[in-house]
Amino acid sequence: MSDSVALDPVDLHLLRLLQNDARTPYRDLAAQVGVAPSTCLDRVNRLRRSGVIVGHRLRLDVAKLGRGLQALLSVQVRPHRRELVGPFVERIRALPEALTVFHLTGPDDYLVHVAVADMADLQRLVLDEFTARREVARVETRLIFQQWECGPLLPPGREAPLGPAARG
Numbered sequence: 001m002s003d004s005v006a007l008d009p010v011d012l013h014l015l016r017l018l019q020n021d022a023r024t025p026y027r028d029l030a031a032q033v034g035v036a037p038s039t040c041l042d043r044v045n046r047l048r049r050s051g052v053i054v055g056h057r058l059r060l061d062v063a064k065l066g067r068g069l070q071a072l073l074s075v076q077v078r079p080h081r082r083e084l085v086g087p088f089v090e091r092i093r094a095l096p097e098a099l100t101v102f103h104l105t106g107p108d109d110y111l112v113h114v115a116v117a118d119m120a121d122l123q124r125l126v127l128d129e130f131t132a133r134r135e136v137a138r139v140e141t142r143l144i145f146q147q148w149e150c151g152p153l154l155p156p157g158r159e160a161p162l163g164p165a166a167r168g
Contacts, residue, residue, distance in 0.1 A: 005050045010035060012154055014043055015052070019152035022056045067097070067115035070144040071122055074108040075130060078137040088135060097125055108140070 007015070013033045017024055030040035047053045062070065077088060085103070092101050092112055100113040116122045122141065130139045 005047075005052050007052070011043060011047060011052075014040065015047070015154060016152050018044070018053070062099075062115040066117055069118055069122060070099075070113065070115045070147070072142045072144065073110075073112040073114060073126065073130065074138075074140040074142070075110040075112060075136060076107065076138040077109045077135045079135070080109050084135050088133070091133075092129075095125070095129055097121075113144075 010033055014029060017029055017032055026040050026044070027037045029044075030037040033040065035043070044053065062068070077084060088110075089101055089103070092098050092110070095114075097114045097116050098112055099115055102111040103109065104111055114122070114125060116125055126139055126141060130136050
């Protein structure tokens with residue numbers, strides 16, 4: 001059973017535009033997609049109700065907030081049991097330095113993206129918040145030199161229209 005939602009070219013175009021700037025006014029979206037503003041509003045509301053659009057996020061420049069060093073922490077938890085997963089993830093999510101937590105397959109159980117002030121702050125985080133935990137068997141740290149955002153994410157196998165003329 002698939003959780004996917006059927007999307008037409010207008011929906012895909014709206015999603016592409018909103019992913020690039022979620023603050024775009026409906027009248028501007030409608031003009032770019034070639035539908036009436038009320039139709040645009042109805043479609044966006046339907047995309048929200050169906051769970052395709054799950055929210056809006058404010059992106060921050062972590063370096064300007066004093067956290068110019070980012071790293072990926074590969075964490076191995078032993079024993080890797082269900083009763084440890086929830087509390088471990090909630091503790092990591094509560095850390096102000098944690099940006100994203102992934103539960104993985106393979107030799108590492110978690111990948112944690114963190115942003116810290118400097119190397120001493122990273123060392124403190126690893127020693128005090130990760131390796132000090134009884135269930136953490138190993139932590140590998142990889143510094144992030146640079147990152148690029150990708151996207152926008154659209155359903156596989158579908159081309160997003162370039163504009164009203166593309167629907168021809």
